[in-house]
Amino acid sequence: MDKPFAITLDPGSSLANRTGSWRTYKPVYLDRLPPCNAACPAGENIQGWLYHAESGDYEAAWRALTENNPLPAIMGRVCYHPCEGACNRQHIDAAVGINSVERFLGDEAIKRGWAFPKPEKKSGKRVLVVGAGPSGLSAAYHLARLGHEVEIHEAGPYAGGMMRFGIPQYRLPRDVLNAEVKRILDLGVVLRLDTKVANIRESMQVGKFDAAFLAVGAHIGKRAFIPAGDATKIVDAVSVLRSMEGEEKPMLGRRVVVYGGGNTAIDVARTAKRLGATEAIIVYRRTREKMPAHDFEVEEALQEGVMVKWLSTIKQAGEGEITIEKMALDDKGFPQPTGEFETLAADSVVLALGQDVDLSLLDGVPGLEIKDGTVQVGPNMMTGHAGIFAGGDMVPSERTVTVAVGHGKKAARHIDAWLAGGAYAPAPKHELAGFEKLNPWYYSEAPHTLRPTLDIIRRQSTFEEVQGGLDEGNALFEARRCLSCGNCFECDNCYGVCPDNAVIKLGPGKRFEFNYDYCKGCGVCAAECPCGAIKMVAEDI
Amino acid sequence: MSHQPVKFYQTGTFTVGNRLLAPEERSVQASAKRFNSINSGHRACQGCGEALGARYAIDAAMEASHGQLVCANATGCLEVFSTPYPETSWQLPWIHSLFGNAAAVATGIAAAMKVKSIKAGKGPVPATRVVAQGGDGGTTDIGFGCLSGMFERNDDVLYICYDNGGYMNTGVQRSSATPPAARTATTMAVGPEPGNVFGQGKFVPAIAVAHEIPYVATATVADLRDLEAKVKKAMTIRGARYIHILVPCPLGWGAASHETIKLARLAKETGVFPVFEAEHGEITGSLKIRRKLPVEEYLRPQKRYAHLFGKQPRVEVIARLQALADRNVKKYGLLDGGTL
Ligand SMILES: Cc1cc2nc3c(=O)[nH]c(=O)nc-3n(C[C@H](O)[C@H](O)[C@H](O)COP(=O)(O)OP(=O)(O)OC[C@H]3O[C@@H](n4cnc5c(N)ncnc54)[C@H](O)[C@@H]3O)c2cc1C
Ligand SMILES: Cc1ncc(C[n+]2csc(CCOP(=O)(O)OP(=O)(O)O)c2C)c(N)n1
Ligand code: SF4
Ligand SMILES: [Mg+2]
Numbered sequence: 100m101d102k103p104f105a106i107t108l109d110p111g112s113s114l115a116n117r118t119g120s121w122r123t124y125k126p127v128y129l130d131r132l133p134p135c136n137a138a139c140p141a142g143e144n145i146q147g148w149l150y151h152a153e154s155g156d157y158e159a160a161w162r163a164l165t166e167n168n169p170l171p172a173i174m175g176r177v178c179y180h181p182c183e184g185a186c187n188r189q190h191i192d193a194a195v196g197i198n199s200v201e202r203f204l205g206d207e208a209i210k211r212g213w214a215f216p217k218p219e220k221k222s223g224k225r226v227l228v229v230g231a232g233p234s235g236l237s238a239a240y241h242l243a244r245l246g247h248e249v250e251i252h253e254a255g256p257y258a259g260g261m262m263r264f265g266i267p268q269y270r271l272p273r274d275v276l277n278a279e280v281k282r283i284l285d286l287g288v289v290l291r292l293d294t295k296v297a298n299i300r301e302s303m304q305v306g307k308f309d310a311a312f313l314a315v316g317a318h319i320g321k322r323a324f325i326p327a328g329d330a331t332k333i334v335d336a337v338s339v340l341r342s343m344e345g346e347e348k349p350m351l352g353r354r355v356v357v358y359g360g361g362n363t364a365i366d367v368a369r370t371a372k373r374l375g376a377t378e379a380i381i382v383y384r385r386t387r388e389k390m391p392a393h394d395f396e397v398e399e400a401l402q403e404g405v406m407v408k409w410l411s412t413i414k415q416a417g418e419g420e421i422t423i424e425k426m427a428l429d430d431k432g433f434p435q436p437t438g439e440f441e442t443l444a445a446d447s448v449v450l451a452l453g454q455d456v457d458l459s460l461l462d463g464v465p466g467l468e469i470k471d472g473t474v475q476v477g478p479n480m481m482t483g484h485a486g487i488f489a490g491g492d493m494v495p496s497e498r499t500v501t502v503a504v505g506h507g508k509k510a511a512r513h514i515d516a517w518l519a520g521g522a523y524a525p526a527p528k529h530e531l532a533g534f535e536k537l538n539p540w541y542y543s544e545a546p547h548t549l550r551p552t553l554d555i556i557r558r559q560s561t562f563e564e565v566q567g568g569l570d571e572g573n574a575l576f577e578a579r580r581c582l583s584c585g586n587c588f589e590c591d592n593c594y595g596v597c598p599d600n601a602v603i604k605l606g607p608g609k610r611f612e613f614n615y616d617y618c619k620g621c622g623v624c625a626a627e628c629p630c631g632a633i634k635m636v637a638e639d640i
Numbered sequence: 641m642s643h644q645p646v647k648f649y650q651t652g653t654f655t656v657g658n659r660l661l662a663p664e665e666r667s668v669q670a671s672a673k674r675f676n677s678i679n680s681g682h683r684a685c686q687g688c689g690e691a692l693g694a695r696y697a698i699d700a701a702m703e704a705s706h707g708q709l710v711c712a713n714a715t716g717c718l719e720v721f722s723t724p725y726p727e728t729s730w731q732l733p734w735i736h737s738l739f740g741n742a743a744a745v746a747t748g749i750a751a752a753m754k755v756k757s758i759k760a761g762k763g764p765v766p767a768t769r770v771v772a773q774g775g776d777g778g779t780t781d782i783g784f785g786c787l788s789g790m791f792e793r794n795d796d797v798l799y800i801c802y803d804n805g806g807y808m809n810t811g812v813q814r815s816s817a818t819p820p821a822a823r824t825a826t827t828m829a830v831g832p833e834p835g836n837v838f839g840q841g842k843f844v845p846a847i848a849v850a851h852e853i854p855y856v857a858t859a860t861v862a863d864l865r866d867l868e869a870k871v872k873k874a875m876t877i878r879g880a881r882y883i884h885i886l887v888p889c890p891l892g893w894g895a896a897s898h899e900t901i902k903l904a905r906l907a908k909e910t911g912v913f914p915v916f917e918a919e920h921g922e923i924t925g926s927l928k929i930r931r932k933l934p935v936e937e938y939l940r941p942q943k944r945y946a947h948l949f950g951k952q953p954r955v956e957v958i959a960r961l962q963a964l965a966d967r968n969v970k971k972y973g974l975l976d977g978g979t980l
Contacts, residue, residue: 109726110728112728112729113679114680153660154660579650590651590657591655591656591669594657598688598689598900599680599691621688621897621900622897623897623900626902627901627902629651629655635898
C-alpha cells in the first residue's frame with residue numbers, strides 16, 4: 100500500500116491491544132441465594148417463579164413453583180410466609196407480597212385446569228404414606244413424580260388433615276383444598292379414606308410396601324386440670340373444629356370462653372362468633388406480645404369482636420360461669436398468680452392448649468426414638484427404623500402447613516434415593532444475597548399492593564373467605580416489585596456501564612458473558628449490578 | 641425532564657435496559673447492535689468515566705445521524721488513550737488536531753460538508769453531521785476562544801465537553817473547571833487554604849447559555865437515559881449546541897475504579913453538579929434530585945478531598961461546598977417544587 104508522507108504503518112484497530120492483561124481482579128457472574136428462598140420451609144424457588152410471573156407467563160411461574168410445592172392455592176391462604184419476613188424489599192419500602200402472588204398463581208391454575216406432568220418412568224417400588232395432611236400429600240406428590248407407586252392411608256373421611264379438620268373455611272375454602280388434592284391424585288396416587296393404620300409394620304407387609312412415610316399429625320387435644328361442676332361444658336378446640344366439617348355443628352352456647360393463646364385458640368373463637376355466640380372470650384395467661392398466635396390473626400379476631408383477657412388463668416368452672424385469676428409477669432417474663440379473682444359468664448369452655456401425637460401405630464417397632472411425644476428423625480427424615488420415614492407435626496417441628504410440605508418433599512427425595520440403594524445429596528447452597536449485595540438505586544418506587552378484605556358484617560356471621568385475592572393487574576405489579584436478589588434479570592446494566600465494551604450480550608434469556616481479553620477489572624459492572632449477580636474475584640498473579 | 645421516564649417496570653428507566661421493556665423504551669446502550677464508537681483495547685485507566693461518557697454520547701449521536709458523523713477531537717486523555725499510532729479505537733471518521741482548536745476544526749468540517757452537499761445538488765443542509773469533543777482543559781481554558789466563536793457564529797456543530805475537573809492527561813493539573821478545595825498537582829493540599837481556591841474558575845455551561853445558542857445541556861455518566869435523550873435532542877437541532885458531561889476520573893480524583901458511576905450519581909444527588917437543559921438562552925428544565933444527600937457523601941470517597949477529613953475535619957470548608965451545592969439546588973430547581 101502507498102502510504103502518505105511520514106506514515107510507515109498501516110492503520111490498525113485497538114483490538115490488537117488486549118487490555119485484559121491489566122486485570123488484578125475479574126468479574127464473574129453468579130447466582131446468589133435470595134433471602135426469600137433461604138427462608139421458605141418448603142424450599143420454594145420464589146425468586147425463580149416470580150421471574151416468570153413478572154413477564155406475565157403465569158403458567159411457567161406455576162410450574163416452577165410446583166416443582167417444590169404442589170399446594171400454591173392453599174399456601175397463598177394459610178402459609179405464614181417467612182419469605183416476606185426475609186424479603187430484601189422491606190429495606191426499600193415493604194416486602195414483596197409473595198404470598199398473594201402465590202395465591203393468584205394457585206387460583207389461576209385451578210381456574211385454567213393446569214395439571215402436573217405424569218412421571219416418565221416407573222420405578223416398580225411401592226411406598227405407603229400414612230395420613231393425608233399436607234406432609235403426606237406433599238410426599239405422595241413428589242414420590243409419584245419420581246415414578247413410585249404411592250398409596251395414602253387416611254383415617255378420616257376426607258383428605259387434608261388439619262387443613263380440613265383444623266383451619267376454618269373462612270381462611271381456606273374447601274373447594275380450593277379439594278382441587279389441589281385432586282390434582283395430586285390425578286398423578287395416579289391411590290387414596291384410601293377411613294383407613295386407619297393401627298400397626299405400621301403390618302400394613303406395610305400386607306400391602307407389600309418397600310418404604311413408608313408417616314405423617315399422622317398431632318390430633319390429641321392437650322388437657323388442663325380445671326375443677327368443674329358437672330354442668331359445665333368443657334371441650335377441646337380440635338374436636339370443635341373437626342365437628343365443623345360434619346353434619347352437626349358444635350353447640351357451644353352464647354357465651355364461649357377459649358383457653359389458650361395459639362392460632363387454634365384464635366380460630367376457635369372466630370368460629371364460635373360465626374356460629375352465633377354473642378361473646379367469644381379468649382383467656383390467655385401472658386401478654387399479647389408473648390402470644391404464639393400471629394399478630395395479624397389476633398388483629399382480625401379483635402376486629403370481628405373476639406375479646407381477650409390477657410394475663411389470666413382459669414381457676415374453676417362452675418354452672419354458667421368461670422373464675423379466672425389475674426397474673427403478673429415476673430422479672431424473667433413468666434406469669435405468676437396474683438391472688439386476684441374475677442368471674443366470667445360462660446356456657447362452655449374450649450381448651451386450645453396444643454396437641455399431642457397419637458403414636459400407637461408405632462407400638463412395637465424396634466429402633467425408634469421417641470422424645471417429648473414426637474418421633475425423632477435423622478437429617479434424611481428417616482426414623483430409627485430403616486425404611487420408615489416421618490415428617491410434619493409428628494416429628495419435632497414448628498408445626499405449620501409449610502414445614503409439613505417441606506418435610507414431605509425432603510422425605511420423598513431421600514426415600515427415592517434409599518429405594519435405589521443410595522443416598523440423596525442436596526445441591527450445595529449458594530451464598531446469600533443479603534441487602535448489602537444489592538445496588539438499590541436502580542429500583543423504582545413501588546408501594547406494596549394490599550389484598551381486599553371481606554366486610555366486617557359478613558365476617559361475623561358467615562364462613563365466607565375473609566381475605567380476597569389479587570387480580571391479574573395487581574398480581575403482575577406485585578410480582579414486578581421483586582428485586583430478583585442475587586439472580587440476573589437482564590437489565591443490561593453490566594453491558595451498558597463497562598467502559599471497555601467487555602461485556603457480551605447473549606440475547607433474551609441467555610444473560611451475558613465477560614470478554615476477558617479486554618476486561619480491565621475496574622469493577623464498575625459489579626458495583627452497578629442492581630441485584631448482586633456479579634462478584635469480583637482476585638486473579639492469581 | 642429530558643426523557644419520559646418509564647414509571648414502573650421493576651427498574652423503570654434507571655437501568656440501561658430491562659427484558660420487560662418494549663424495545664423502543666430501551667436505551668441505545670442496551671442494544672446488542674450499538675455502534676461501540678470507541679472500541680475495546682483503548683488505553684484508558686480502569687473505570688475511566690471519560691471513555692464511558694464518550695461512548696454513551698457518540699453512540700447516541702451515531703444512532704441519531706444514522707452513522708453519518710464526523711468527529712473532531714482536542715488533545716487530552718480521550719485522544720491519547722484512543723489513538724496511539726498506528727492503532728485507533730474510533731469506529732467513525734475522527735480527526736485530531738490540537739489541544740485548543742477542536743471547535744474551529746469542527747466548524748471547518750461543517751463548512752466543507754455544506755459545500756459538498758451544495759455541489760452534489762443536495763442543498764445547503766448536509767446529511768453528514770459534525771461533533772467536536774474535548775476535555776475540560778481543552779474546552780474551558782485553551783479552547784475557549786475557538787468555542788465562543790463557534791457559538792457566536794452559530795456553526796452547525798455539537799460540542800461535547802468531558803469534564804473530569806482537571807488536566808488529567810498530563811498529570812492532574814488544575815483547570816478552570818477544577819472545583820474549589822480539590823487537590824491537584826498545582827493546587828496542593830498545603831497551607832491555610834489547601835487545595836483549589838474558592839472564587840475562581842468558571843462554569844462553561846452557564847457561559848454557553850449566555851451565548852443564547854439553540855441548545856445547551858449538562859449530563860453525567862450516572863444518568864444514561866438523560867444523557868442519550870440530550871444527545872439525540874441536540875442532533876435534531878441545526879446550529880451551535882453544547883453538552884457538558886461530568887465524567888469522574890479515578891486517577892485524578894483518587895477514587896476506586898469501581899466508584900466512577902457512583903460518584904457521578906452522588907455529584908448529582910448532592911447538588912454539586914446541576915443537571916439541566918437550556919434553549920436559546922433560557923433554562924428549560926432540570927433533572928431532579930431523587931434522594932438529597934449532604935456533600936460529604938460525595939467528597940469523602942475522593943482522595944482529592946482527603947485533607948477535609950483529617951484528624952480535624954475542615955467543617956468550615958465543607959460548609960462552603962455545601963453552600964455552593966445548595967445554591968445550585970435553588971438556581972436550577974433541583975428539588976421537586978423548585979423554581980423550575
Ligand atoms: C386450628 C388450626 C389452625 C391452623 N392454622 C394454620 C395456618 O394457618 N397455617 C399453617 O401453616 N399451619 C396451621 N396449622 C398447623 C397445620 O395445620 C399443621 O402443622 C399441619 O396440618 C400438619 O400437617 P401434617 O401432615 O403433619 O398433619 P395433619 O395435617 O394433622 O394430617 C395428619 C393426617 O393423618 C391422619 N391420621 C392420623 N393418624 C392416622 C393413622 N393412624 N392412620 C391413618 N391416618 C392417620 C389424620 O386423620 C390426618 O388427616 C393450624 C393448626 C390448627 C390445629
Ligand atoms: C498547546 C498545548 N499545551 C499543552 C499540551 C499538553 N497537554 C496535552 S493534554 C493536556 C491536558 C488535557 O486536559 P483536558 O483537556 O482537561 O483533558 P483530560 O486529559 O483531562 O481528559 C495538556 C496540558 C498540549 N498538547 N498542547
Ligand atoms: S425482593 Fe424478590 S428475590 Fe428478593 S427477597 Fe423479596 S421476593 Fe425474594
Ligand atoms: Mg480534564
